[in-house]
Amino acid sequence: MSSRERLRGELAAAVSGAGTALRAADALCHACVQLLDVDGAAISLVHEGATRGTFGSSNALSRRLDAYQFTFGEGPCLDAVQQGRPVLADDLTAAAERRWPAFTASAVDAGVRAVFALPVVVATESIGALDLFRHRSGPLPGETMSGGLQAADLAALPLLDLIAQLGVRAEAGIVEGAEEDPWSELESLERVEIYQATGFLIAQLGPTATSPSEALVRLRARAFSTGQTAAEVAQEVLEHRLRIDPDGSWHHDGDHPAHRNADGDEPGRGGDS
């Protein structure tokens, strides 16, 4: 097994064994400190509306620093979420570092010299960030960066659980933090039919009222509650057999003649359907 695969496995184990979403976020931060060359880690959720804040951390200092960004309304994590790309500050004491004066002053007081904020992206939307802290200045080694990016990928799962609990009306039967294999669950959400079905749900819920990540949260919650895979739910949606109402309730309807054959695949071809 390569060291990269071992790292993937160890990061995934942190998320899968945790029990609840909050514990999974904490465990992932602890794993970052143990496995990567960083001194602290924190995960924050920056979702539309009021649901934002620090949800996981490796220790009290990381939690406090991460939370400062919300107090001050500035910081690498917020920038990373807004820009949808990593925001790296490898020397907070440098004279040229003027991006977040209040946050930087607090971080330097606490002995932190470098912060690396990696966005957590779901359905192309940044829903939060993983912040990595170091007591010494200097860029992150390539391997640490690559491990950090993987951890930021995994952080999507506890954050999706949190959004389901906090933001959206909780659908029945969401199994919190129950991912048996977090990597394969993430991969199961990365399919063309899921992306297109997300678009269907946005149309049904109203594009001004729903974000892509919220639509994905609902699709995933539906899969949990019915015991289907996300791809199966997506297929029902695309075939106009299942739709969601703006109030969040799901309906089966096979009787929408206008929608028949709308997927463009001629019936009869392709054999098994």
Add this chain to the structure above:
Amino acid sequence: MTQEREGEVTRSFVSLATALALGADIVELLTRLTTDCAHLLDVASAGLVLGDQRGVLHVMAASSDHARELELFQIQRLEGPCQDCYRSGAPVSAPDLSGSGRWPRFARAAERHGFSSVHAVPMRLRTRTLGALGLFGTRPGRLNAEDLNLAQALADVASVALVQHDTGVDSPSVSLQLQTALNARVVVEQAKGLLAYSGRTSPQAAFQLLRSYAGEHQQQLSTVAGWVVHGDLPARVVLEHASARPERDDEGGSGGEGGPAAARG
């Protein structure tokens, strides 16, 4: 090479190079490239898969949007010629899938969808493999050397298009650019779904609408897709633009009503 084909090949490369130089949208560019592959080479279908920072393959573009063909690319996360090609960085050829026990799941899916041969060439950036270009035929048989060379040349164009500001093979920026391209693809798929549902049409037709709208308004495809999924550009505007101009992405702007700036306000 016949003179006619030579002309087509030249036109394809010139058009790709022009689009690249003008900063065309990556989803648009790579979709065009796969369509050119299917047209120029002796294959029925072509598609590009791209590896992310985890080494997982994603469908980036395909010559046809039919679900049955997309499935062939998606299944290759587990096994298949594109997967092997991506892992090894070398071309993979399976001229007759019926006798091949190499990828049982993939071969079953391919046969179910009427494909009997498959070829994959790597998308390379110096020592690093970014993804693979997969070519599917409905008849058994090898690609001749000329077609293979052409396929590799088209795959190379795709690699250049993906990593335009290369600052070194191992730099995180290569991964970031790949991720940006993959995100662009996702948002385009979401917009296709939204438009298909709102306009009671197929995702394929919705894609053409989106392309022609972006073309006419001289916007990047993924930018327009982002407006649509975030509610900044009403689906109605894109769909109605279509009823005026049924299909095809003619160039030249109509200007006037329905511009994104007006619609966003």
